[in-house]
Amino acid sequence: MSDTRRCPRPRVVVTRMLPDATIERMEALFDTHVHRSDARLPAGALRAAVAACDVLVPTVTDTIDAEVIAAAAPRLKLIANFGAGVNHIDLKAARARGIIVTNTPGVLTEDTADMTMALIVSVPRRLAEGEKLVRSGAWCGWSPGAMLGHRIGGKALGIVGMGRIGQAVASRARAFGLSIHYHNRNRLPAVLEAQLAATWHPDLDDMLRAIDILTVHTPLNADSRMLIDRRRIGLMRPHVFLINASRGGIVDEEALVDALEAGQLAGAGLDVWEHEPRIDPRLLALPNVVMTPHMGSATVEGRVASGEKVIQNIRMWADGHRPPDQVLEGWA
Known part of the structure; x- marks a missing residue:
């Protein structure tokens, strides 16, 4: 990974409300800030979020394009996506800024x-x-x-x-x-x-x-x-x-x-x-x-498992290790 320094309690921004069990664990482990809504984070608020966090936890509804990544502070080093698909994230722009991107494969x-x-x-x-x-x-x-x-x-x-x-x-x-x-x-x-x-x-x-x-x-x-x-x-x-x-x-x-x-x-x-x-x-x-309304992965068990993967990726990165679900070149 590009930055192996430990970050024991990173500032984490979650772009929309996730399962209660996931949020509770994240708040116990990290300096967590949650957009407590079931609506997508507005574009301006998203740019403000990346300018003030170490880790961003987006979902498929967030467009993390080159413009958003350009607004990120140097401290942003991890985008821990909640979900397997990453087509909403500009992986090349993230790599150019030294930002690691992870996802949650397998659980869904x-x-x-x-x-x-x-x-x-x-x-x-x-x-x-x-x-x-x-x-x-x-x-x-x-x-x-x-x-x-x-x-x-x-x-x-x-x-x-x-x-x-x-x-x-x-x-x-x-x-x-x-x-x-x-x-x-x-x-x-x-x-x-x-x-x-x-x-x-x-x-x-x-x-x-x-x-x-x-x-x-x-x-x-x-x-x-x-x-x-x-x-x-x-x-x-x-x-x-x-x-x-x-x-x-x-x-x-x-x-x-x-x-x-x-x-x-x-x-x-x-x-x-x-x-x-x-x-x-x-x-x-x-x-x-x-x-059907994009509900293929919509089970309680699947959502909780995705949250656990996000937490695992953040913890591994915070401890100075490569996250297990880092998205590699083949996705771009």
């Missing part, structure tokens, strides 16, 4: 995989449509042709990004009778590929032509932004369902809506959005889209 894997599997089931089986029908009072009872969806057993699931979450989704999907196909920059070890009964596609376009359901699990970075663009959406067959519980910017949302409206895709399950929290009104009008 199972929760996000559960949510993904829920979307994989709910979209083809039209669960959201059925729930709305019952609540509307318009349901007239069972009939042989009502609310017909599609079974998922026997279908081909394509996974973009076969890291922790992609593998956890594959494990769940196998139990539902889906065949597993994946595209990843690097092929999995043969033993893991055999365990998941997964077929590697080195060419993403080839995989898109062969699957029935697509799910996205890659970090959002320069390589993955708009990875599923208009051209690639056009490669998929009309019966395909698209699931995204990763990051909105990976899928071209306008092209997705156009394809759904034109019947070029059968439906979508979305937990993330390109311009979050704004959602294209056309999506809201489509009955074949299941939408």
Whole structure:
């Protein structure tokens, strides 16, 4: 790390309210200052925060760009992100200032995989449509042709990004009778590929032509932004369902809506959005889209575990050691 001096009780600024257990521990261990709100910290307040702390604890809703980092005092040496994704942080600007960036990988894997599997089931089986029908009072009872969806057993699931979450989704999907196909920059070890009964596609376009359901699990970075663009959406067959519980910017949302409206895709399950929290009104009008409010990682257990990771990273840095979850060059 760039500065190995001990900082026994660093001044820590937390940009929004985290679980009570996390805040209580942080206040006991550090000189902690919390923005006690469930709203994002205003831009001016964010710049003021980085000018007066040793450690910043942001969330995905905070844009830590080059301008914010330029406003940081020399004492700011650690950005301990609450969450795994770091696309909201300018890593190059942070490195140029000698600021370490950490995240909280691994703790949200199972929760996000559960949510993904829920979307994989709910979209083809039209669960959201059925729930709305019952609540509307318009349901007239069972009939042989009502609310017909599609079974998922026997279908081909394509996974973009076969890291922790992609593998956890594959494990769940196998139990539902889906065949597993994946595209990843690097092929999995043969033993893991055999365990998941997964077929590697080195060419993403080839995989898109062969699957029935697509799910996205890659970090959002320069390589993955708009990875599923208009051209690639056009490669998929009309019966395909698209699931995204990763990051909105990976899928071209306008092209997705156009394809759904034109019947070029059968439906979508979305937990993330390109311009979050704004959602294209056309999506809201489509009955074949299941939408959830970025809640893939929203479990009590996951949030508390993320807080513990943040605390561990700060403590290791404060003791003069390299934090265990330092984000390295590959994320930029």
